[in-house]
Amino acid sequence: MSPRAAAHKPLVWLPACHRHLDLHDPGGYTVLADRYAAAVCELGLQPVLFPMAGAEDVPHLLPLVDGVLLTGSPSNVEATHYSSAALPTDLLDPRRDALTMALVRAALAGGTPLFGVCRGLQEMNVALGGSLYQQVHAEQGLLDHREPETEDLEAQFAVRHEVRLAPGSAFAEWAGGTTAQVNSLHGQGIRRLGRGLVAEAFAPDGLVEGVRVEDAQAFAYGVQWHPEWTHASNPFYARTFDAFAQACRAHRERRAEA
Numbered sequence: 001m002s003p004r005a006a007a008h009k010p011l012v013w014l015p016a017c018h019r020h021l022d023l024h025d026p027g028g029y030t031v032l033a034d035r036y037a038a039a040v041c042e043l044g045l046q047p048v049l050f051p052m053a054g055a056e057d058v059p060h061l062l063p064l065v066d067g068v069l070l071t072g073s074p075s076n077v078e079a080t081h082y083s084s085a086a087l088p089t090d091l092l093d094p095r096r097d098a099l100t101m102a103l104v105r106a107a108l109a110g111g112t113p114l115f116g117v118c119r120g121l122q123e124m125n126v127a128l129g130g131s132l133y134q135q136v137h138a139e140q141g142l143l144d145h146r147e148p149e150t151e152d153l154e155a156q157f158a159v160r161h162e163v164r165l166a167p168g169s170a171f172a173e174w175a176g177g178t179t180a181q182v183n184s185l186h187g188q189g190i191r192r193l194g195r196g197l198v199a200e201a202f203a204p205d206g207l208v209e210g211v212r213v214e215d216a217q218a219f220a221y222g223v224q225w226h227p228e229w230t231h232a233s234n235p236f237y238a239r240t241f242d243a244f245a246q247a248c249r250a251h252r253e254r255r256a257e258a
């Protein structure tokens with residue numbers, strides 16, 4: 001690593017959510033679960049937020065960072081992005097949608113490492129022209145992938161099912177085999193795969209749970225599970241995150257040398 005590149009930690013952009021919280025200020029709040037930012041810090045990277053960034057800011061802000069981590073969120077990608085009508089019960093976040101749709105495309109076009117987790121995977125899929133099941137559990141033949149109704153986070157994030165991993169894929173390498181156990185906290189899921197996405201991890205009901213972007217210039221993966229949870233003690237999750245972190249470091253090097 002060159003001395004210049006070593007001077008700063010690679011910067012990882014985590015697009016935040018925008019919510020109305022039951023607090024004194026009735027205005028909106030910018031929200032990011034500490035869990036994701038902490039995982040990024042533990043990898044030796046620096047999480048950054050651009051709270052007011054919109055799609056129009058992406059060309060100016062993306063060159064400042066070394067990676068993008070699209071986090072999970074209780075909110076759903078609005079179905080109008082894949083030409084369906086949103087269900088009346090949907091918790092939506094149009095500002096996040098607008099930003100992440102542009103960010104996915106720009107990160108891939110410019111070779112910025114991109115990792116999507118849960119909603120983040122769904123955003124990658126929709127940004128690339130794919131569609132989602134709005135309620136996986138309502139589809140015949142598909143399982144209920146939602147977390148149990150409890151406030152106990154350990155129970156919510158507990159391992160829930162196996163995933164089958166494509167032989168020879170990076171997922172299989174990170175898992176050390178062609179199966180792994182994962183947690184599951186989502187109501188939506190990939191229906192039609194986006195352009196250029198290769199399905200490489202599958203739930204027992206066949207739902208696509210892990211993708212890579214074909215011919216990507218840098219790390220470009222998405223997972224439906226949550227590797228940020230217990231990533232330090234789970235070798236599969238740890239290797240996935242390490243690969244992302246390495247890609248961010250390599251991107252930092254390239255930026256420093258340019």
Ligand SMILES: N[C@@H](CCC(=O)NCCCC(=O)O)C(=O)O
Nearest residue numbers: 072073074075118119186187188
């Ligand atoms: N709302 C979507 C995405 C689910 C998701 O990202 N869950 C994570 C919840 C915990 C967190 O905020 O990290 C769906 O239901 O599929």
